[in-house]
Amino acid sequence: MLSLLALAGCTEAASSKSTATAPATTVTVACDRIAGNGRTFYESNPTYTDPRDDGADWPPTPPEEQGLDSTVLRTGLTKLGNNASLFSALVIRHDRLVAERYYHGSGAQRSNNVHSASKSILQALVHIAIAKGYIESLDNPVADYLPEYFGNASPDKKKITIRHMLTMTSGLDWTEDSTEIQVEEASNWVQAILGRSLVSVPGATYNYSSGNTHVVSAVLQKATRMSTCQFAHQYLFGPMGITAEHWGRDPRGIFSGGYNVYLTPREMAKFGLLYLHDGKWAGQPLVPHGAVRAAQAQTTQVDDTSAYSEGWWMQTVSGRSMYFAWGYGGQFIYVIPSADIVLVTSENTSKNSNKEINSRAFIRDYLLPSITRP
Numbered sequence: 001m002l003s004l005l006a007l008a009g010c011t012e013a014a015s016s017k018s019t020a021t022a023p024a025t026t027v028t029v030a031c032d033r034i035a036g037n038g039r040t041f042y043e044s045n046p047t048y049t050d051p052r053d054d055g056a057d058w059p060p061t062p063p064e065e066q067g068l069d070s071t072v073l074r075t076g077l078t079k080l081g082n083n084a085s086l087f088s089a090l091v092i093r094h095d096r097l098v099a100e101r102y103y104h105g106s107g108a109q110r111s112n113n114v115h116s117a118s119k120s121i122l123q124a125l126v127h128i129a130i131a132k133g134y135i136e137s138l139d140n141p142v143a144d145y146l147p148e149y150f151g152n153a154s155p156d157k158k159k160i161t162i163r164h165m166l167t168m169t170s171g172l173d174w175t176e177d178s179t180e181i182q183v184e185e186a187s188n189w190v191q192a193i194l195g196r197s198l199v200s201v202p203g204a205t206y207n208y209s210s211g212n213t214h215v216v217s218a219v220l221q222k223a224t225r226m227s228t229c230q231f232a233h234q235y236l237f238g239p240m241g242i243t244a245e246h247w248g249r250d251p252r253g254i255f256s257g258g259y260n261v262y263l264t265p266r267e268m269a270k271f272g273l274l275y276l277h278d279g280k281w282a283g284q285p286l287v288p289h290g291a292v293r294a295a296q297a298q299t300t301q302v303d304d305t306s307a308y309s310e311g312w313w314m315q316t317v318s319g320r321s322m323y324f325a326w327g328y329g330g331q332f333i334y335v336i337p338s339a340d341i342v343l344v345t346s347e348n349t350s351k352n353s354n355k356e357i358n359s360r361a362f363i364r365d366y367l368l369p370s371i372t373r374p
Helices: 004-008 068-080 116-130 164-165 179-181 189-194 212-223 229-240 265-276 289-295 358-371
Strands: 086-093 096-102 108-111 259-261 313-317 320-327 330-335 342-347
Touching: 068 086, 068 096, 068 358, 086 265, 096 265, 108 358, 116 164, 116 212, 116 229, 116 289, 116 320, 116 330, 164 212, 179 189, 179 212, 189 212, 212 229, 229 265, 259 265, 265 320, 265 330, 265 342, 313 358, 320 358, 330 358, 342 358
Parallel strands: none
Antiparallel strands: 086 096, 086 342, 108 259, 313 320, 320 330, 330 342
16 A cells, blocks of 8 residues: 555655544643744744644545545655745645645644734634624624724724725735834734724725734634634634644734744644535534635635635636635645645745745646546
């Protein structure tokens, strides 16, 4: 039987049976212990170690057993490894981890910043909060939850909703990878973000902003009366046996919304499987169906190949529709429903030499062509 080690040829770990049917695990997390110091909006992106060995959750399965050609897959994974910053590449099909390769000193228990891939996680958390009655609706104005920041705001600014924030249509002035520097100089980041000028009517114009999602984290903390980190581990991560090794936090104690969350590649894969299975884990609803549906509902066509929804991106590759979490520097969680595949990659962003992989080319040229049967 072809083992995962034979397939990969780099640092390899065990493959998977259906993690979607694995028993839930209770996770206790001291969020204050893993929190950031609130000094910088973006951190230096070190690598942490997950103390839990989850190898037993992922027993070996040859790609051929799940209808994939291992030779084609191996060729593509080897080519991906030519990127000096690549840390991992995992392929899950029919709930089985059929390929797991680690590169350049990484490994299964190495936890890194998933960057904006955590915006997709935040989307799940907001929908869970709605289902549990903490938040009434995505169409509630942010001002309903954070009135202290809207006292002198214009009528239009008071119309900014949670949905506007998640879909990047708040209308607030923001230049990604630039405005953050100004925000981190303030003692109150949420106030600094909401104090930005309104440059378009809420809901009218797409403008990608990590400021938007940080405000959503503040809304979540205010509505649930627990930190975003606590809420995530209690209602999302915990039932799946996931533990963040680190989570950023601002000077006022608001946990980073949509950035600075650290997970292992296998934990990223679990999140992808959760959405592939319509929000169910171990057969039980964990994320509302509406969140999964919204993740695939385009709100903005961003460029020739990609569209945006609520914290998720969408593409069509070789005629197959797919949606994905996308974090800076090559942190990807692709969900490809028509192929029953989840693809995860992670890259090293602690160095200036980071060059993001071409995930679309890998999917087009190797992953999809490796499929030999449904």
